[in-house]
Amino acid sequence: MKDHVQSNWSSAILVCRKCSKKVEGGFGPDGDERLAKALRRHLKLKKGRKAAAGIVEVNCLGICPKGAVTVINGAQSREWLLVRPCADLDDLARKLDLLAGEVHPPG
Template structure:
């Protein structure tokens, strides 16, 4: 037998704060992506790009190092969010992708095509996202004047 049997468990440092699971089958069904600025990216890649852009906007020097890395595994380890694809989640919405946040495992999202990655990140509760109004909160609409609505 080889010496692998007695190898200790080791820690691998990562900057990851959040984990998102995205259904691989839903991604495959969405031909042409449907996310990102041009609408041609997959949801998992659009979320990683949004995390990188948020880090750049925050003035962090880590994104330049992340962008310079060529290996996908090294690059993903330095992002604030780890977006992983998983096998089919058995909920197959039409023209949407299923996503689950590790911070909120009880809340699954069916993300329709064309949704901005920042909005998805905020709904998933990711640390780098700006928080929009809660879904149950009253909408802010312009007040009607004396002429009526």
């Protein structure tokens, strides 16, 4: 068995799954998508390790903000973001450094 595998990820973004459930979607064009899915779709990212960046839902991160979702950029792990529903996804992608390198937003 291999001891490692390659990925195309330029960064790994961790999104709290429990926060996402608590805000009941709140993102995407109709405001009914969970943040991780809405961000992946907004940036037209492929799935899995073939994607240019990884956006993955993880278990509770221990912050549990009211009315927001905890998000961590693995490359900037000293500052965690608390993202409110209906946040501008371009703005969020910029804060997460997802607009640099190979990840491009639509349009």
